[in-house]
Amino acid sequence: xxxxxxxxxxxxxxxxxxxxxxxxxxxxxxxxxxxxxxxxxxxxxxxxxxxxxxxxxxxxxxxxxxxxxxxxxxxxxxxxxxxxxxxxxxxxxxxxxxxxxxxxxxxxxxxxxxxxxxxxxxxxxxxxxxxxxxxxxxxxxxxxxxxxxxxxxxxxxxxxxxxxxxxxxxxxxxxxxxxxxxxxxxxxxxxxxxxxxxxxxxxxxxxxxxxxxxxxxxxxxxxxxxxxxxxxxxxxxxxxxxxxxxxxxxxxxxxxxxxxxxxxxxxxxxxxxxxxxxxxxxxxxxxxxxxxxxxxxxxxxxxxxxxxxxxxxxxxxxxxxxxxxxxxxxxxxxxxxxxxxxxxxxxxxxxxxxxxxxxxxxxxxxxxxxxxxxxxxxxxxxxxxxxxxxxxxxxxxxxxxxxxxxxxxxxxxxxxxxxxxxxxxxxxxxxxxxxxxxxxxxxxxxxxxxxxxxxxxxxxxxxxxxxxxxxxxxxxxxxxxxxxxxxxxxxxxxxxxxxxxxxxxxxxxxxxxxxxxxxxxxxxxxxxxxxxxxxxxxxxxxxxxxxxxxxxxxxxxxxxxxxxxxxxxxxxxxxxxxxxxxxxxxxxxxxxxxxxxxxxxxxxxxxxxxxxxxxxxxxxxxxxxxxxxxxxxxxxxxxxxxxxxxxxxxxxxxxxxxxxxxxxxxxxxxxxxxxxxxxxxxxxxxxxxxxxxxxxxxxxxxxxxxxxxxxxxxxxxxxxx
Amino acid sequence: xxxxxxxxxxxxxxxxxxxxxxxxxxxxxxxxxxxxxxxxxxxxxxxxxxxxxxxxxxxxxxxxxxxxxxxxxxxxxxxxxxxxxxxxxxxxxxxxxxxxxxxxxxxxxxxxxxxxxxxxxxxxxxxxxxxxxxxxxxxxxxxxxxxxxxxxxxxxxxxxxxxxxxxxxxxxxxxxxxxxxxxxxxx
Numbered sequence: 051x052x053x054x055x056x057x058x059x060x061x062x063x064x065x066x067x068x069x070x071x072x073x074x075x076x077x078x079x080x081x082x083x084x085x086x087x088x089x090x091x092x093x094x095x096x097x098x099x100x101x102x103x104x105x106x107x108x109x110x111x112x113x114x115x116x117x118x119x120x121x122x123x124x125x126x127x128x129x130x131x132x133x134x135x136x137x138x139x140x141x142x143x144x145x146x147x148x149x150x151x152x153x154x155x156x157x158x159x160x161x162x163x164x165x166x167x168x169x170x171x172x173x174x175x176x177x178x179x180x181x182x183x184x185x186x187x188x189x190x191x192x193x194x195x196x197x198x199x200x201x202x203x204x205x206x207x208x209x210x211x212x213x214x215x216x217x218x219x220x221x222x223x224x225x226x227x228x229x230x231x232x233x234x235x236x237x238x239x240x241x242x243x244x245x246x247x248x249x250x251x252x253x254x255x256x257x258x259x260x261x262x263x264x265x266x267x268x269x270x271x272x273x274x275x276x277x278x279x280x281x282x283x284x285x286x287x288x289x290x291x292x293x294x295x296x297x298x299x300x301x302x303x304x305x306x307x308x309x310x311x312x313x314x315x316x317x318x319x320x321x322x323x324x325x326x327x328x329x330x331x332x333x334x335x336x337x338x339x340x341x342x343x344x345x346x347x348x349x350x351x352x353x354x355x356x357x358x359x360x361x362x363x364x365x366x367x368x369x370x371x372x373x374x375x376x377x378x379x380x381x382x383x384x385x386x387x388x389x390x391x392x393x394x395x396x397x398x399x400x401x402x403x404x405x406x407x408x409x410x411x412x413x414x415x416x417x418x419x420x421x422x423x424x425x426x427x428x429x430x431x432x433x434x435x436x437x438x439x440x441x442x443x444x445x446x447x448x449x450x451x452x453x454x455x456x457x458x459x460x461x462x463x464x465x466x467x468x469x470x471x472x473x474x475x476x477x478x479x480x481x482x483x484x485x486x487x488x489x490x491x492x493x494x495x496x497x498x499x500x501x502x503x504x505x506x507x508x509x510x511x512x513x514x515x516x517x518x519x520x521x522x523x524x525x526x527x528x529x530x531x532x533x534x535x536x537x538x539x540x541x542x543x544x545x546x547x548x549x550x551x552x553x554x555x556x557x558x559x560x561x562x563x564x565x566x567x568x569x570x571x572x573x574x575x576x577x578x579x580x581x582x583x584x585x586x587x588x589x590x591x592x593x594x595x596x597x598x599x600x601x602x603x604x605x606x607x608x609x610x611x612x613x614x615x616x617x618x619x620x621x622x623x624x625x626x627x628x629x630x631x632x633x634x635x636x637x638x639x640x641x642x643x644x645x646x647x648x649x650x651x652x653x654x655x656x657x658x659x660x661x662x663x664x665x666x667x668x669x670x671x672x673x674x675x676x677x678x679x680x681x682x683x684x685x686x687x688x689x690x691x692x693x694x695x696x697x698x699x700x701x702x703x704x705x706x707x708x709x710x711x712x713x714x715x716x717x718x719x720x721x722x723x724x725x726x727x728x729x730x731x732x733x734x735x736x737x738x739x740x741x742x743x744x745x746x747x748x749x750x751x752x753x754x755x756x757x758x759x760x761x762x763x764x765x766x767x768x769x770x771x
Numbered sequence: 772x773x774x775x776x777x778x779x780x781x782x783x784x785x786x787x788x789x790x791x792x793x794x795x796x797x798x799x800x801x802x803x804x805x806x807x808x809x810x811x812x813x814x815x816x817x818x819x820x821x822x823x824x825x826x827x828x829x830x831x832x833x834x835x836x837x838x839x840x841x842x843x844x845x846x847x848x849x850x851x852x853x854x855x856x857x858x859x860x861x862x863x864x865x866x867x868x869x870x871x872x873x874x875x876x877x878x879x880x881x882x883x884x885x886x887x888x889x890x891x892x893x894x895x896x897x898x899x900x901x902x903x904x905x906x907x908x909x910x911x912x913x914x915x916x917x918x919x920x921x922x923x924x925x926x927x928x929x930x931x932x933x934x935x936x937x938x939x940x941x942x943x944x945x946x947x948x949x950x951x952x953x954x955x956x957x958x
Contacts, residue, residue, distance in 0.1 A: 072930070072931070075931075076931055125915065181938065182928070183928040183937055184929075187928070201928060203928055203929070204930075204931065206929070206930075207930060208929055208930055211929055227929050227930065227934055228934055230929055231926060231929070231934045231936070231937050234937060235936065235938060238938065239938075243849065259913045261913065267924070267925045267926060268924055268939070269882055269924040269937070269938040269939030270937075270938045272878065272918070272938075273882055273883075273939070275916075276875070276878040276879065276882065276916075277879075294904060294908070294913070295901070298900055298901050298904070301900065309927075312784075312788075312864075312921075313788075313865040313919070315788075315920065315921050315922050315923065315924055315925050316918065316919070316920060316921075316924075316939070317918070317919035318916070319914075319916070319917040319918070320915070320916055321913055321914065321915050321917070322915050323915070324875070324915040324916045325873065325874065325875040326875060327845065330845060332875060
């Protein structure tokens, strides 16, 4: 799916040191300052309120647009409902032409960029001047792309800005930030005082009163809507809210989530035309509001993607995104960045335009945690991926791998056994593959890959399944492919620990891949096929609990299977029964040992000191299953361990399944950061609850030559005291 | 919170956001205070008439001290060093000023000069935005141009370095006017 040009953009961004430095520093400090600015506030209830207001509005745009229009018209303003970009551009051009406007001052507006207004006006002899400092800098640099939605010029060092300004002024300019800001003030003030028209966007539009709300720090929107005699506001339908009181929670969240400020310096609310200087006397300004559809009502009618219209454009999702931090908005292209941007692009532009940007999502779910409009961005990105695949088909590599192999468990298992025998030359008898032949070398750059186990777990279980005399519980073990074929020792540890707790474990031999690789590649067909096969395999065991030690498998069984089979009369109920029985291994141990927790403390081994362990929060384990605290309690209850926290323990390791194969150049720097945090923690052992993370972290540490070990929690608990 | 606590909170928040809060006991104290603090920032003052300006006799005391006062005209506030405007409310939660800025002069005087003097009655400090919105709604028609101002004009667009005074004022002085001798100092 990733075309050559797209890959080149990624490559350029990754190699742009000032871009990566600036975005990295911002993202790091953002996380801390966001925490501070929300301190003492109930973020969860705030975002529920915003989500409710915006979801309700998205269900009745037509009604709200009519109400908004009536209110603006009652005050003497004009409202134009623009079906698409072309209609909006033409209307604005006509207004400008009618007034003989030659120069326009613009405050920042995504909508105006979305409709490519500047180019359109320029071609017709009208000069639009961006007045937001960053937008103006970029306007003076033709061809330069914005790197961030809220801070589009964050990647430019002051020396570069000074060069741009000296070219503009035709005289040398000192690269002093205060000086640069002074120049911008002086030059743009001239534009404000002479422009015939001001154009703004809007952060919120209130139907009740016909009010548009604009937030800025610089005050450029205040000037653009005060000085010129004509004001055109471009407002997407998704900015509509029913009532004035609805703006309060949005204004509480937008600056906090956007730039970690309690409020922007200026919040401007314009309701109808107001006095302005016209010709040589004070008169009444002319106000035009362009209500822009351009795909929005189609989106609102879509039961899945309607949710994305809740977005308030704070960009906090990109601020916490480990991928965005590396590649920036320059790679996503179009106007809207990050995961949410790819969804908006699919509707405002086209599904084709969204195909590459959406593929950048690694699925770590951090954005869903911070979104002030409570949008489930990662799930929507997966839905989008499904649509891309439905329309464009899978790339040939994926098609062969998923349809030809993963969807056929018997064949896949045979191939894996063959691989275990044939890999000899590259493994050199070691458990990790450090180098692969040239075509695949990027897979082992920065991390080693594990060798396929000689005997998969499914062949070993007959030796492990010893009948217990009076079992507390009967559990079916769903191992997932990585434990089955790469790390059967994790499976053995699961048997050992659960056996010790009196659990009779069985291994249903008909179990197959959970389908996550297919689901995350947008291949719903294969995912459905595998869901059915697994449900049949698991319900045959009669076990009370289905245990997994892989959080991605757990999510597939618990959440994806019922969702994939919804509406299928033969399967839906069966999927739900299976889903209800699924439990993560560590979660089960926590329940079984509850009475012992905290009682023993942390007695040291007789031999000496405690082993220092740090815990890596796997994305799906923490954000889907919510078991981060449970895992720490289980480890704390284990004698001989001292748990030390690493920095950013819940930051993705960069694995993301096939993501690390598709985008090794992005996966690698994410891994490097994780390895740095691990090293800084001083731990000798990393505890993890996801075999995918085990694979990634072991590979990275091996390549670094680090002595730090990585173990699944099951392996740690299986260590004999 | 009682009014004194609100005023203290407002003062703390406004200063944290980069404004300077100057309490005066009553309207009579405004003139002498402004003569003292505005002198370093230039002689040209754009003054927007309001009940408090008149009560304070601001025009007379500034003129007497040698300031050049403009109150009207096509170029209003364009060349002024300072704009003086009365705001309707203070919002304690965020240290914000609120004003019905439908009148053109109020907008020009608060945005064009490098220094903005905001007069606000201490008794008009409210806890949060919701209370202020309610107060306007009670008055009837929602203002044509309603504005919230918190601290000076700022940008962090170049290297994320906070710089003030990009398009609007680089200095926001809030004159918090008490009720003649009452304890409205806010500290």
